[in-house]
């Protein structure tokens with residue numbers, strides 16, 4: 809989770825992570841040290857909430873330095889989450905179903921579709937696992953299709969000879 813914090817000294821809006829609560833940070837706008845609120849703005853907005861926020865001044869475990877980063881990229885670590893190149897093998901699955909062997913081809917399509925959905929939900933590891941299964945089923949379809957084609961050809965030759 810992250811939250812926005814407005815610098816009390818210059819008005820710069822910062823995107824902050826929850827783990828940084830109560831810490832001192834260097835504002836990217838004015839380069840001055842400001843202390844982040846120890847509770848979330850939503851909690852602070854509740855009228856009955858006690859306002860005596862206890863921030864130990866001599867116990868700052870970390871000090872993320874924002875000023876060292878360019879202002880344009882600052883504050884978006886969550887949005888710029890790394891996503892490895894992804895291939896669900898859906899196109900191959902459809903081709904394998906049409907051209908090779910329908911039963912395993914359909915299984916490949918189902919797995920590729922699930923993989924696409926998982927990837928869009930950000931479940932990268934699960935998506936790659938499902939895509940791998942889809943890829944295997946594509947090759948099984950191709951293999952079975954080739955065997956069927958071979959048997960069909962041999963059968964025709966035997967019948968016609």
Ligand SMILES: [Zn+2]
Nearest residue numbers: 815818835838
């Ligand atoms: Zn500032």
